[in-house]
Amino acid sequence: MTDALKALSDQGVSIWLDDLNRPLITSGGLQELIDTKHVVGVTTNPTIFAAALSQGDAYNEQVKSLADDGRNVDEAVFALTTEDVRHACDIMRPVYDATGGQDGRVSIEVDPRLAHETARTVEQAKELWTAVDRPNLLIKIPATVEGLPAISQVIAEGISVNVTLIFSLDRYRGVMNAFLTGLEQAREGGKDLSTIHSVASFFVSRVDTEVDKRLDALDGSDEAQALKGKAGIANARLAYHAYDEVFSTPRWQVLEAEGAHKQRPLWASTGVKDPAYPDTMYVTELVAPNTVNTMPGKTLEAVADHGEIAGDQVTGNYENAKAVLDALERLGISYADVVAVLEREGVEKFEKSWDELLTDVQDELAKATATSAGAAK
Template sequence: MNTPVSPRIPQPDSLTPPQSVSDLEQAGTSVWLDDLSRDRIESGNLADVIENKGVVGVTTNPAIFAKAMSQGTAYDAQINELSEKKVPAGSAVFAMAIDDVRAACDVFAPIFEATEGKDGRVSLEVDPRLASDREATVAQAKDLAGAVERDNLMVKIPASEECLPAITDVLGAGISVNVTLIFSVARYRQVMQAFVDGIKLAESNGHDISKIHSVASFFVSRVDSEIDKRLDTIGSDAANQLKGKAGIANARMAYAAFQDILVNNPEWKTLEDKGGRIQRPLWASTSVKNPDYPDTMYVTELAGPNTVNTMPEDTLDATIDHGEVHGDALAPNVDSAQQIFHDLDEIGIDLGDVWEVLEDEGVQKFVDSWDELLQTISLQLNK
């Protein structure tokens, strides 16, 4: 079911990124927007942020679609059509999301072509309630890829322990994947291995591995929110000195793991020589939750080669207005990042518990947004 849209499609030679975004590009960071709605597409706003703000990709999640579909009138006509056909709420949500993602893929198609698939990507997430079900996740990922039917789609799969094999399976089917909800370096290492295994599987299945791209979405600000709360409980001067430092340090250590597992790994080099495209770290949850912190710190402090930063438009605007990028902020700062985590451990922060809480809460927040969206759409379908 296609909702007719005629979005404006920017051409790569018409783009005029602001200086700070150009600086990020020079450092090796692609800027993606963490938001999508039908209003953005049909009004031309999506084309505007591409042309004038340097955006070269889009990520979505259940919370984003819950906000988009529960406000305004952009979806009313399609909801009425779906209602007449007695389509259940879950199927209706995906029908509308698929139409939006397909249209966004078309808007980004010229960038996708110009970058040989590196950018120009649009992500669509599987039902978050499937985070503990490998088979169902794989089946839905294949269904979504078939329904959107655009080469620049990335299917988002959570990095839950149960879904690690699903990441391999979906990549092995020739589908590009955005792995989401990664909080710990240990889990990130597992994700990268699942990626390597997936590219190997894709090759053995006869797919052109040069066409398969992947990013690993490593969440940043939520790490500070959780650890800062625990540091406040400790309350010492030493604890206060560590506030607001864990998120960036964690991402920098993740980048060191990326260098180890992929960039400098002979196993990956063999696949790369056959056309394999490296899985890039994507910094997610990059809006600052604590107003006392610089509002661009999860952008400027995480610039570096082979990375993506997906951000809400407010964070993008702040970066354009006053963000200062000074080249690679990742590799040169690994030692200091390791020291921060040594100090956190010494002061009594149970990091294992932090990662478990964040992963459980991350999945649950998306499930809650999904359930809320289903309730809203169900009411609209049954008016």
């Protein structure tokens, strides 16, 4: 076993892999990560699926079958992605059973083109839940303004949710409120609250990328340079503070008494974008109880190799975190503008990846159709 990853797990951090592809499933690679790297969950997103389907020929047979059946590109993408997630859920099922449903989770995202459409997001969340048909699935819904009521409605149906693309503290509070509202509606509808789980994916490294760019555009002062690489971790630490507050309220305690589980903070975007920073910093600096850290494979390997886990790095650092964001405001870097830009760009990036995925699958369907037509002559 890897000591750093075991130490991380022992601190109450669930280690999830931020990657999924068919070869990882069929080769036994995912099972190996569970067995040797303490991996207890998997997250996916449109960018991950686009990369998976563009590499190799692992999907060719299914694409041919879908082409033969006359499926259109949206139907084909739905079938390809849900197939991978279903099999990953099956591999993760023993972890799910062993942890009472807390871990052993696999996430799949609604079509990012629906990020600003509440009703269609709810509709597709239900379709994905039915198609995968596994209790350890999480449906990813973006934390846009329109996503918040969708989160409540999907939770109310008894469907477990991974809320994604959270950047701001205000929006995170809105996410937690949407989660609690959904639980209250589920209770009114007679649902068993103990079967509903949720995580809230708070993005980290992208905050530093945007803030550092703005710091570099300033006059190069020592104060500006000293703040580089600080905002993402500070923002996440303050998010955990908000989580502590919300899940200590009487409103939560009523739900908890009826079997509800806390919506755990999940640290996403934990791969370091700037090579000047330690490649493990978004893991080692965000250790806190009852959290999830979802890592790309490269970050997971880095933590396994040289990560230094020094216990809880969050709950004692709220004042320092607030001081970082205050210092940025004094330099003229608007927190409100930074997080607004990041949310807009986050949705746009996932839409672009989805478009690439659709294009690749459309090309593969066309090739398969042409091959079948040629063979029939």
